[in-house]
Amino acid sequence: MNTKGLFRLPKFVLFGLAALVLTLAVGMAIPIQQNVFSNGLGQSVIASSLAAPATTTQRVTELKKQMMDSWQQEAKQKGVYQEIPKRYQGVTLNAVKPNQNDKIVAxxxxxxxxxxxxxxxxxxxKENNVKGTFFxxxxxxxxxxxIGKRIVTDGHAIANHTWHHWYHxxxxxxAAYEIxxxxxxxxxxxxxxxxxFRPPGGVLGNGPAAYAKSKKYSVIMWSADSHDYKRPAVPRLLSNVMRDSKPGGIVLxxxxxxxxxxxxKALPAMIEKFRNSGYRFVTMPEMLEIEDKELQMAKK
Incomplete structure (x- = not known):
C-alpha cells in the first residue's frame, strides 16, 4: 500500500471521509441509546416523555389566555381596549345619551x-390626566x-381614518383598501x-363609511366642531366647542x-372650561361602554 499517495489526497476529500465516519458512529450510537431506554425504567421515561407535549401545550394555552386577559384588562384601564358593544357595531354616531347627571365628553x-x-x-x-381618541x-x-406608538402607550384610544384621507x-x-x-x-x-372609524371630512356617501359599517366598525362623527382647520383665534375655537357641547358629546x-x-394653544383652556363645568373626559370606547351599561340597566 502506498501510504504516501493517501496523504496526497486533497484536504476536502480527507474532511469528507472524516465526516462520513462521524456520521456512521452517531448512527450506530442512536439504536444503542434507544435500546437502553426500551427496557425497565426506560419504558416509564418514554411514556412520560410522550405525555409531556400534551401537558406542555395545555400549560402554554392557559398561560397565553392569562396573558391575554391581563393585557386586555390593562388596555381597558388605559382606555385603549377596542372591543365595543354590539349595539354600536355597523352604526353611525354623532353623540351618545348617557345619564344627564354623568357629564362625560370625548x-x-x-x-x-x-x-x-x-x-x-x-x-x-398627559399633564392634565386626560385621555382622548385619535383617528x-x-x-x-x-x-x-x-408617534403612533406613543398614542397607545400614553393610554389613548386609536381609531381608523383611512389611508389617504380622500374625499372623492x-x-x-x-374603499376596502383605505380601511x-x-x-x-x-x-x-x-x-x-x-x-x-371616522370618514375624512365626515363624508358618508363616498364608499369608505359603507365598507366600514359592513365590517362592523362604529362610524364616529361629532357633535361639536372646533373648526380648528380654519386656524381660528383661541377664543373663537373655544367658543365653537363649548357652544355645542353637552353630556355625551364628541369634540372634533x-x-x-x-x-x-x-x-x-386652546387645548389647556378647553380642558379647564370643561372641568369647571363638571365634565369628565372619556375615550370613545369608554363612552360607548358607559351608555351601553345604562341602556341595559334601563331595560331591566
Missing part, C-alpha cells in the same frame, strides 16, 4: 400622527410610527386592533394635516 383628534403637533397635544393631555391616517402611521367617491375595492390597510398598519405599529379637533397651533 375629545377626538384627526389626521395624525404628525410631527410636533401630535406630540404637543399628547404632552398637554389616524394610515400613511401617517407608516411614516411616523414612534371610491369603488368598493379602493383594511390602515387597520393593519395600526396593529403592526401598536399591537392594538380598532373597530372605530385635529392633530395633523396642517398647522395646528390654534388647537395646541
Amino acid at each position: 375629545l377626538t383628534f384627526d389626521d395624525g400622527p404628525w410631527p410636533k403637533y401630535t406630540e404637543q397635544i399628547l404632552d398637554i393631555l 389616524v391616517i394610515g400613511r401617517n402611521m407608516k411614516n411616523f410610527p414612534e 367617491r371610491l369603488n368598493p375595492k379602493a 383594511d390597510a390602515t387597520e393593519e398598519i395600526i396593529y403592526k405599529t401598536t399591537g392594538v386592533r380598532t373597530n372605530l 379637533m385635529h392633530d395633523g394635516g396642517g398647522v395646528r397651533d390654534s388647537t395646541v
Whole structure:
C-alpha cells in the first residue's frame, strides 16, 4: 500500500471521509441509546416523555389566555381596549345619551400622527390626566410610527381614518383598501386592533363609511366642531366647542394635516372650561361602554 499517495489526497476529500465516519458512529450510537431506554425504567421515561407535549401545550394555552386577559384588562384601564358593544357595531354616531347627571365628553383628534403637533397635544393631555381618541391616517402611521406608538402607550384610544384621507367617491375595492390597510398598519405599529372609524371630512356617501359599517366598525362623527382647520383665534375655537357641547358629546379637533397651533394653544383652556363645568373626559370606547351599561340597566 502506498501510504504516501493517501496523504496526497486533497484536504476536502480527507474532511469528507472524516465526516462520513462521524456520521456512521452517531448512527450506530442512536439504536444503542434507544435500546437502553426500551427496557425497565426506560419504558416509564418514554411514556412520560410522550405525555409531556400534551401537558406542555395545555400549560402554554392557559398561560397565553392569562396573558391575554391581563393585557386586555390593562388596555381597558388605559382606555385603549377596542372591543365595543354590539349595539354600536355597523352604526353611525354623532353623540351618545348617557345619564344627564354623568357629564362625560370625548375629545377626538384627526389626521395624525404628525410631527410636533401630535406630540404637543399628547404632552398637554398627559399633564392634565386626560385621555382622548385619535383617528389616524394610515400613511401617517407608516411614516411616523414612534408617534403612533406613543398614542397607545400614553393610554389613548386609536381609531381608523383611512389611508389617504380622500374625499372623492371610491369603488368598493379602493374603499376596502383605505380601511383594511390602515387597520393593519395600526396593529403592526401598536399591537392594538380598532373597530372605530371616522370618514375624512365626515363624508358618508363616498364608499369608505359603507365598507366600514359592513365590517362592523362604529362610524364616529361629532357633535361639536372646533373648526380648528380654519386656524381660528383661541377664543373663537373655544367658543365653537363649548357652544355645542353637552353630556355625551364628541369634540372634533385635529392633530395633523396642517398647522395646528390654534388647537395646541386652546387645548389647556378647553380642558379647564370643561372641568369647571363638571365634565369628565372619556375615550370613545369608554363612552360607548358607559351608555351601553345604562341602556341595559334601563331595560331591566
